Amino acid sequence: MMRSLYLLLFSFSFSLLYSQSTLTVTRSDNQKPIKGAAVSCNGRVLGRTNDQGIVTFKTKCPKVDVEIDNYIGDEVVVDKVMELALDRDNIKSSQIEGVTLSNESDPRALAIIDQTFRRFTENSPTALDSYSYKSYEKMSFDVDEDSIQDYTRFFDARKDSLSRATNRLLPKKEKDKKDSIEGEQMMSVAKTSKLFLWERAMEFLYSKKYGEKVNILDNRISGLKNPVYEMLALRSNRDKIPREILPENKSLYRYFLTDSIEIEGRMNYVIRFRQVDYKVPVNRRKYNGYLYIDKDSYAIKKIESNSKVKSDGTITSVWIPINDKWFLKTENLKIKMGVSEFETVQKKPNETAEEKKARLDQVKKFGNYAYMKADYFDFKTPVELKASQFSGYTMSVENTDGSLLNKYRTDSLSAREKLTYVKIDSLGKKYTLDRKVQVLTALLRAKFTVGMVDISPLQTKYNRYEGFRLGAGFKLNEKFNKYISPDVYLAYGFKDRGFKYGAGVDVRT
Structure with missing residues (x-):
């Protein structure tokens, strides 16, 4: 009896530590499911996709590798629900060079993106x-x-x-x-x-x-x-x-509505996107990432954004x-x-x-x-x-x-x-890294801090009247007062040969 209880408690603890993940693997050219794709972490196979291209698994790994013969393997960041499209590996190089991706976004995807942007503040x-x-x-x-x-x-x-x-x-x-x-x-x-x-x-x-x-x-x-x-x-x-999803960046991407998927009891649109500046797959990666948009609210559920070149990086937000x-x-x-x-x-x-x-x-x-x-x-x-x-x-x-x-x-x-x-x-x-980093960051931000004083040296400008202008600013920081921050500046114009100065104060209410 006690042994069964221990096993039950262990199983419950394990399920808390390692929540179940579901991955759907499809072909990138026709969105058909891929059967038998191996999902692994650090060389250990966690499972293989079924006839519907779906596999469920539990892991503590932050990302998993997905591989199958005749397809280009890829990796995906672990989440509760994921999708991954693989490209075929049996295309000759001459054929790859001739592959041209569609240069037009799916109007349905654009309509969803527009709605998502308009309702972003409302959903925030x-x-x-x-x-x-x-x-x-x-x-x-x-x-x-x-x-x-x-x-x-x-x-x-x-x-x-x-x-x-x-x-x-x-x-x-x-x-x-x-x-x-x-x-x-x-x-x-x-x-x-x-x-x-x-x-x-x-x-x-x-x-x-x-x-x-x-x-x-x-x-x-x-x-x-x-x-x-x-x-x-x-x-x-x-x-x-x-x-x-920014309107001003719409010309930088091409969007394609590919599927609908349920995540935690809510239906989501799945939109693939890619950068517009390449027509031929780089390292066989046809898309930069995925947008998951909640159908009811048009809020962003998840973004998977990858670099054009697989080895350059990835960002996932949920x-x-x-x-x-x-x-x-x-x-x-x-x-x-x-x-x-x-x-x-x-x-x-x-x-x-x-x-x-x-x-x-x-x-x-x-x-x-x-x-x-x-x-x-x-x-x-x-x-x-x-x-x-x-x-x-x-x-x-x-x-x-x-x-x-x-x-x-x-x-x-x-x-x-x-x-x-x-x-x-x-x-x-x-090797006194603190001192080296302080000097580096001071140069990067053009500001040094000495006690309660922030010093901004080498404030250089150029205009027709003053010519080359060299100045410096001094500002009292929060060590002086949490609410009041006085500041002064001094500058010299080499063309008009005149000194300039000023003073001010920032007050936080």
Whole structure:
């Protein structure tokens, strides 16, 4: 009896941890279902599609691979309901070059897109009198997840080869030697940990009477003692009209109504879209993504947006209805951020063109990616809010040491992520990453902060009267006062040889 009870409890717990997902796989050319497509994660097959092209499975993986003979395999971000169209793999290259995609959008799809845009504000949470919710976001910079094992093998072999090299060329300058050592250590770190990791938990408050307030409940960045506040202001599709439905972007995409599908008891239009600037499939990917539009409200349920080239990235956003308004529930992002290149053949003096080409062909490349996963939860509406909760700036920071993050995590840290804090933090102290990042961000935003003063140097302009104008601005920040922020500026015109100055004050009510 007790054993049966334990099994029942275990099964119930498992179902909570790993919710069931349903995937429909079809042919991209005629939308017919594909039978026998294997769905897998990390090489383990989770299931195969049936006669209707449907497979149900449970997994903790953020994305799964879909493969079947005679079709180009693809990947899809895991959700409760998904659709994926595969392209055939048995077309000769000469035939591929002749494939031209339709250059006209489906009028039915355009009508749905127009209705979705017109009703976006009506469906937005800001149409409510008040609400509150929280979020947990995890952002990182890493080698392509699918190439980590290959990267580890390559680095170990490279390290062994360099240790046995007798004529290895080392930088002559001391600074170059130091940079080389730092680079080697960062390469070594990438074997077992990410290169960058940032977690943050936030609280969002909204009132038609008082406005919006965002509280940073806690955050932590690997390798940095202090957060990069410019990054705290980054926003996604939350409360923004997605670019895929904006009227001014309609000429950038072609839309095709392909299906209707039920998601969580509600019927949705499924619209495929692609960028208009390519007629021939790139890497056999014919469409950039999918829009799922709720039939009753014309609200966006889900967007899957992919790059033209499969390896360049993907973004998925999912919304849920609460009190007849649609809140962003989850977001997943993977964007390619360049390539790490490693020469495997040493450059020869006076090498010929053929030797150079042969050397460059042997260069080993690994893609670097930015990853983001965001979960929004604890939705409340209506909610009683006070004016005092909206005092100060629109965004406030309550904690920055990461000690409270465990209260808000919706996803546990992997072993690789845990090691990131240990290894990158140690390198951050050793190579003073905080100081380097502060200088970099100051240059990017053209502003330095010294205590309660924000300094904006090098404000350069040019006009016919003043000629080249050089100036600087000084503004007291929130450390001076939460509500009052005085500022002054001083400038000099090199053509009229005159000084200019001014003063002002910002008052937050």
